[in-house]
Amino acid sequence: MGTGELKVPRGTFDVLPEDALKRRELQRRTWAVLGRGGYRPFESPAFEDTELFERGVGESTDIVRKEMFTFEDQGGRSLTLRPEGTAPVCRAYVEHGMHKLPQPVKLWYWGPFFRHERAQAGRYRQFSQIGCEALGSDEPSLDAESVLLLAELLEAAGVRGATLKIASLGTREGREAYLEELRGYLHDHEADLSQDVRDRIASNPLRAFDAGHEGTRTVMAGAPRLLDRLAPEDAEHFAEVRALLDDAGLAYVVDPTLVRGLDYYTRTVFEFESDKLGAQSGVGGGGRYDGLVEELGGPRTPGVGWAAGIERILLASETRWPAAPRPVFVAIDDGGNRREAFRLVTLLREAGVRSEMEQAGRSLKGQMKHASRAEARAVAIVGQEMHWRDMDTGEQRPVTGIQEAVRIAVGLAT
């Protein structure tokens, strides 16, 4: 179409000015909400050693098995475009010795992530996430805080009516006995299960809970529930988190079948869903990952956090995002001096006035039309004489020179 064959790669997109402004505003609100919670900004590289994700995210996950953009650098090292942000944060926690800082360490990030999947509504190969992580404490209040901050962020972003689902997966050790029981149950009903679920009975039996497959669903309806088998400490922890959410007045549904697709989750898991997104209904979700830092070679360190999809937030948002500020326009009439007009624009900008001038060879009428479309508040007409025209009232007044023109414009802005 148009000039040629070059297009953005599949599953990626350009952010045009209109959307860029919304993103900017969303980031501003994110900064405010998470900053109030004591979270500080953090950035990590767009790619990392492949091993970080293999070990952190888990070999049995779809992400590691088939969705990573992995490549070799010129030194033969295997690198991977980051598919998620929690493992990198944990890597940084260990690398920079953050366990020596006052705990918990609270960080948030914003940026691009990459997963090689077929794109569809709300799902891209390069997408953006806001993430929030708190490491170094297993206090239930940290779980509750994390959930509440995501709820507050969604609220601030104009995402209304999202439903919150929560569950607990117990600890890794505490979960083992249950997993054995579940594997036994799955083997007993193997004939009715989907191939995919059968393949993962050994590696990741929990996955069976969120299968769409008809037969699998009926089998799972009668399956033993992890929530009913939690170790006493885990059950207590979960009850405490729920109590805190109740106190905060945040509505949620306990969903025993909620299973997240990453291996590192322990205890609390949660997810916000919106019905405005099509099939990919999750706007954001996360949970606790008490074993991850240790898995990556650090000290035994608990952690909780979440990630939310920026594109999905914007899709689900009902906010009327603020419009771009109105500029002032400098038009040139017959007999006008271009250099004088340019100088006026320069001075206006120095004085803090957003201003533009004629730069496309338009007629005066064309310039006025353009200024009108650009929603200019006022137009300076530089001809034999100089005038300021108020574009809302149509009122037009002569100006003695550039200095006075700047003074008037500065006055308009306030």
Add this chain to the structure above:
RNA sequence: GUGGGCGUAGCUCAGCUGGUAGAGCUCCUGGUUGUGGUCCAGGCGGUCGCGGGUUCGAGUCCCGUCGCUCACCCCA
């Protein structure tokens, strides 16, 4: 990786049973009020995704291919 829908001007789309390309919006020019937002006139802009086939003739039929999109899967 699998399946459905779709690919005509920058954007949104029309084009009936094949006859040789249209509208609205945008953009530019002119008129209507010297100098806009209404209205009118005109102009710029298209290898009809690409390749092959059927036909005197294909945007319109057939095959292939690429792309977009939605869904499965999975997740943000």
